[in-house]
Amino acid sequence: MSRRPIYMKNKNSSYLIMIMLLLGLIFVIYGYNKNFSIQSLVENSELNNRKFTGKVEEIEGLKSKIKAYFMQQNEVPIVAISFVFADVGSAYDDEGKKGIASLTASTITDGTIFKSADAIRDETGIRGISISFESSKDSIGGSLVAPKEHLEDAIALLRDILTKPKFERKYLEIAKAQVIKSLEVEKENPAKELSLANDKLIFGTHEYAQNPLGNKQDVLNISQADLKKFVRENLAKDNLYVGIAGDLTKDDAKYIIDEMFSGLSDKKQGKKIDNVVLNFDQPVMKIDRKDGQNIVSFTVEGTCRKCEDFYPLYVANHIFGGAGLNSKLNQKIREKEGLTYGAYSSMILTDKANLLTVGFSSTKDNFEKAVSMFKEEWKNYAQNGFSKEDVDFAKDYLIASYNLRFASIAGIADMLVMQQKMGLGLDFLNKRNDYVKNVSVEAVNQALKKYFTDNMLQAQIGNFN
Amino acid sequence: MRFKKLFLLLLINLSVFDVKANTNQFDIKEFYLKNGMQVVVIENHKAPIIKHMVFYKAGAVDEPRGKGGVAHLLEHLMFRGTKKVKGQEFNRIMEQNGAESNAFTSQDVTAYHQFLDISRLELAMFLEADRMKNLNISDKDFETERDIVFQERKQRVDSNPSAKFYEILRKTLWGNHPYANPVTGLDDEIKNLTKKDVVDFYNKYYSPNNAVLVLSGDITFDEAKKLAEKYYGKIKPNKFEVNAFEKLPENFEAKIKIKMDEVKLPRLVKLMSVPSFVQDKNKAYALDVLVKYLIQDENSPLYQKLVIQDKKALNVGAYYDGISRSFGSFSFSAVPRGKLDEQFEKYVEDAWNYAIKKFNESELEKTKKKMLSDLVYMKDNPSVLAQTTGWMASTGVKIDELQKYEENIKNVKVNDVKNMADFVWNKAPKVTGILLAGEDK
Numbered sequence: 001m002s003r004r005p006i007y008m009k010n011k012n013s014s015y016l017i018m019i020m021l022l023l024g025l026i027f028v029i030y031g032y033n034k035n036f037s038i039q040s041l042v043e044n045s046e047l048n049n050r051k052f053t054g055k056v057e058e059i060e061g062l063k064s065k066i067k068a069y070f071m072q073q074n075e076v077p078i079v080a081i082s083f084v085f086a087d088v089g090s091a092y093d094d095e096g097k098k099g100i101a102s103l104t105a106s107t108i109t110d111g112t113i114f115k116s117a118d119a120i121r122d123e124t125g126i127r128g129i130s131i132s133f134e135s136s137k138d139s140i141g142g143s144l145v146a147p148k149e150h151l152e153d154a155i156a157l158l159r160d161i162l163t164k165p166k167f168e169r170k171y172l173e174i175a176k177a178q179v180i181k182s183l184e185v186e187k188e189n190p191a192k193e194l195s196l197a198n199d200k201l202i203f204g205t206h207e208y209a210q211n212p213l214g215n216k217q218d219v220l221n222i223s224q225a226d227l228k229k230f231v232r233e234n235l236a237k238d239n240l241y242v243g244i245a246g247d248l249t250k251d252d253a254k255y256i257i258d259e260m261f262s263g264l265s266d267k268k269q270g271k272k273i274d275n276v277v278l279n280f281d282q283p284v285m286k287i288d289r290k291d292g293q294n295i296v297s298f299t300v301e302g303t304c305r306k307c308e309d310f311y312p313l314y315v316a317n318h319i320f321g322g323a324g325l326n327s328k329l330n331q332k333i334r335e336k337e338g339l340t341y342g343a344y345s346s347m348i349l350t351d352k353a354n355l356l357t358v359g360f361s362s363t364k365d366n367f368e369k370a371v372s373m374f375k376e377e378w379k380n381y382a383q384n385g386f387s388k389e390d391v392d393f394a395k396d397y398l399i400a401s402y403n404l405r406f407a408s409i410a411g412i413a414d415m416l417v418m419q420q421k422m423g424l425g426l427d428f429l430n431k432r433n434d435y436v437k438n439v440s441v442e443a444v445n446q447a448l449k450k451y452f453t454d455n456m457l458q459a460q461i462g463n464f465n
Numbered sequence: 466m467r468f469k470k471l472f473l474l475l476l477i478n479l480s481v482f483d484v485k486a487n488t489n490q491f492d493i494k495e496f497y498l499k500n501g502m503q504v505v506v507i508e509n510h511k512a513p514i515i516k517h518m519v520f521y522k523a524g525a526v527d528e529p530r531g532k533g534g535v536a537h538l539l540e541h542l543m544f545r546g547t548k549k550v551k552g553q554e555f556n557r558i559m560e561q562n563g564a565e566s567n568a569f570t571s572q573d574v575t576a577y578h579q580f581l582d583i584s585r586l587e588l589a590m591f592l593e594a595d596r597m598k599n600l601n602i603s604d605k606d607f608e609t610e611r612d613i614v615f616q617e618r619k620q621r622v623d624s625n626p627s628a629k630f631y632e633i634l635r636k637t638l639w640g641n642h643p644y645a646n647p648v649t650g651l652d653d654e655i656k657n658l659t660k661k662d663v664v665d666f667y668n669k670y671y672s673p674n675n676a677v678l679v680l681s682g683d684i685t686f687d688e689a690k691k692l693a694e695k696y697y698g699k700i701k702p703n704k705f706e707v708n709a710f711e712k713l714p715e716n717f718e719a720k721i722k723i724k725m726d727e728v729k730l731p732r733l734v735k736l737m738s739v740p741s742f743v744q745d746k747n748k749a750y751a752l753d754v755l756v757k758y759l760i761q762d763e764n765s766p767l768y769q770k771l772v773i774q775d776k777k778a779l780n781v782g783a784y785y786d787g788i789s790r791s792f793g794s795f796s797f798s799a800v801p802r803g804k805l806d807e808q809f810e811k812y813v814e815d816a817w818n819y820a821i822k823k824f825n826e827s828e829l830e831k832t833k834k835k836m837l838s839d840l841v842y843m844k845d846n847p848s849v850l851a852q853t854t855g856w857m858a859s860t861g862v863k864i865d866e867l868q869k870y871e872e873n874i875k876n877v878k879v880n881d882v883k884n885m886a887d888f889v890w891n892k893a894p895k896v897t898g899i900l901l902a903g904e905d906k
Contacts, residue, residue, distance in 0.1 A: 400563025
């Protein structure tokens with residue numbers, strides 16, 4: 001028996017149909033939701049709405065009056081202290097002593113007038129203390145990480161390293177031999193060979209063009225006395241920036257500042273260097289090499305950390321080549337065409353030059369196509385800009401990933417010292433997401449027009465026949 | 466005393482945090498879902514972030530012969546869409562939600578991971594659970610991704626003489642054992658892989674009973690348990706058999722000399738097959754102590770003898786990798802200060818013997834102290850501990866081993882280490898490689 005006539009005759013049939021439609025609609029909505037809703041997965045999560053509670057404070061050594069940025073964090077019983085001495089990096093190396101900043105960083109922990117290098121290594125090893133130094137073109141930086149229970153010893157040790165280093169002869173001799181060998185073998189790696197040549201192309205006669213390791217003759221000539229003098233004259237109170245994080249109180253931190261840094265010279269000596277002036281009137285630099293892939297690097301002028309254009313260009317760079325596989329560049333030449341393992345753009349912020357660079361590598365058969373696709377994309381976005389959707393998407397990422405910067409205590413200390421050095425202000429962490437939110441699509445597209453220009457330096461290594 | 470004041474300050478603070486003064490104990494908990502999935506939970510409440518990882522106990526060693534690169538290509542294709550989450554949506558969603566998302570393939574395991582704000586964890590778990598079973602790749606995407614992994618191999622291996630050299634050494638040492646094959650696959654293997662090869666591998670090995678979930682960060686055990694069940698609990702387990710590993714011939718020893726034009730730095734490398742944690746944990750702990758004794762820092766005997774005292778080498782290194790499903794491996798490397806000739810090999814031999822002879826009770830104690838003093842840092846970054854724990858669990862090492870690491874290291878005796886040193890240098894299957902600079906040097 002058919003049910004159709006019954007329905008037809010039923011006065012309430014429209015009501016029934018309505019109910020059925022409604023049920024159907026509920027089913028569809030439920031089905032859709034069950035299928036997938038990003039928004040509800042985030043908003044309905046029990047784990048939503050948690051905030052990082054750490055607070056940045058500025059503190060000052062009671063005696064030394066040295067200022068530092070500080071954050072207390074008691075989750076793990078460790079303490080990290082990061083510090084930077086500005087304007088003493090490899091670009092500041094004196095004539096005849098090229099390589100001294102880098103050599104200082106690699107040998108400064110090799111003994112003090114109180115303790116031998118061997119004793120220092122045993123002490124730090126047994127107590128879990130890590131003291132390390134590194135140099136860049138601009139500066140020499142260091143970091144101390146220690147379990148809370150050994151902090152006292154760690155501070156005393158680092159103080160002596162900074163103010164009474166010995167640069168023990170036997171370790172200095174081998175360090176110099178290692179640097180000289182490194183100068184010979186750097187070219188074994190094509191990416192390294194390209195990067196050294198690229199510095200020469202970009203920076204020309206500026207000090208940034210120098211190899212940070214120096215040269216053989218100068219390195220051989222650097223003596224223990226030179227290194228001690230270098231430390232005394234360059235690691236000073238007036239070019240020092242400090243970040244302290246971990247399981248300690250503000251009073252502990254103030255005391256540490258005095259203990260560790262009071263013995264430094266008041267004022268840094270040494271030269272000043274100029275800002276880089278880029279010269280775009282240069283042909284493509286090509287280095288022939290028969291093995292491996294072809295590698296290319298492009299460079300244009302960028303903007304400074306505290307410049308007005310910083311956040312718009314930051315967002316633009318993220319969308320174009322900073323975002324990993326989702327970037328416009330990777331989407332085009334990797335994800336759609338499979339021409340390369342990866343293509344990236346990045347902003348280089350140094351004291352004397354601000355750059356925007358793009359780089360990738362690919363096999364010889366793909367190379368020309370990849371390069372021309374990159375150039376097309378570059379030109380296209382400079383002219384046409386990104387959509388509002390692109391910009392909002394990038395801003396979502398930059399804001400949602402914000403808390404990841406607090407993963408490790410040493411990472412927090414590094415962040416604090418950069419915050420102080422770059423003059424971002426104590427309230428930077430509170431304001432940072434608003435800085436990102438306030439970037440408009442118009443500002444991003446203006447930045448594209450201004451910075452994605454044809455004034456571009458190009459360097460490449462590989463087989464171009 | 467200069468530090469009296471500071472010392473007092475610290476003392477006061479220490480007593481406040483007395484409760485968690487036992488710094489070397491990791492707070493790692495685990496349980497199993499009904500479908501067999503192992504779940505590891507590590508609490509770290511420093512910041513509202515979490516590392517979410519899924520390890521599959523499947524890697525390059527599980528590939529059929531001649532299908533080198535399947536595990537790795539599959540890892541790439543896992544980002545190319547499922548029935549629900551089409552095309553590249555996975556990457557887009559993860560990025561929009563601020564995640565650092567990636568994956569890696571090794572000989573033994575494949576892992577997928579996201580480091581992200583805790584508010585996005587459920588989203589990541591939904592997506593990861595979804596692609597455990599519902600992968601759906603187009604032919605076009607398959608071909609593009611195969612091109613990408615080919616480019617990856619070219620970038621990683623062809624542009625790096627050291628990588629080429631190690632590939633040859635591994636091939637020689639491991640022979641018929643699957644550890645001989647590079648994770649990327651060889652050029653021709655990659656080019657000939659088909660979508661069916663990848664899908665077969667996926668269907669066989671990607672299932673909850675062959676996986677380990679790690680949640681490390683701002684989460685409690687109860688929260689983790691609830692969410693693991695919600696997102697991964699309903700996935701059905703698979704039945705499959707894992708191939709047994711090949712044995713290695715005893716007393717195997719080979720020596721290889723290679724000249725490469727692009728090489729500027731000659732080096733000596735020895736690669737040995739030794740026990741892993743799953744094969745013999747007591748030997749593994751002894752090996753762990755041995756390698757730290759030999760090369761922990763510049764005070765270590767090999768560096769002191771070869772580099773500082775005798776000035777024969779510019780650098781010397783050793784490494785023990787014991788977290789693996791089959792054998793572990795021990796590698797030794799040295800860069801000569803002068804020529805790499807037989808005389809240099811003799812110096813290396815002497816330095817090794819000198820180091821082992823010098824090993825005694827007090828060296829053992831010092832080495833142990835240095836090994837254990839660093840443990841507290843493992844608790845700092847949730848991402849680091851997640852990776853270590855996941856790696857151990859997915860190669861079959863019990864999570865307990867990490868909890869009991871301190872105790873296990875303390876139990877190692879002088880003779881255990883000396884026996885392993887003798888095994889490594891004189892008895893283990895071994896290949897010695899000599900890499901020389903090319904003609905233009």
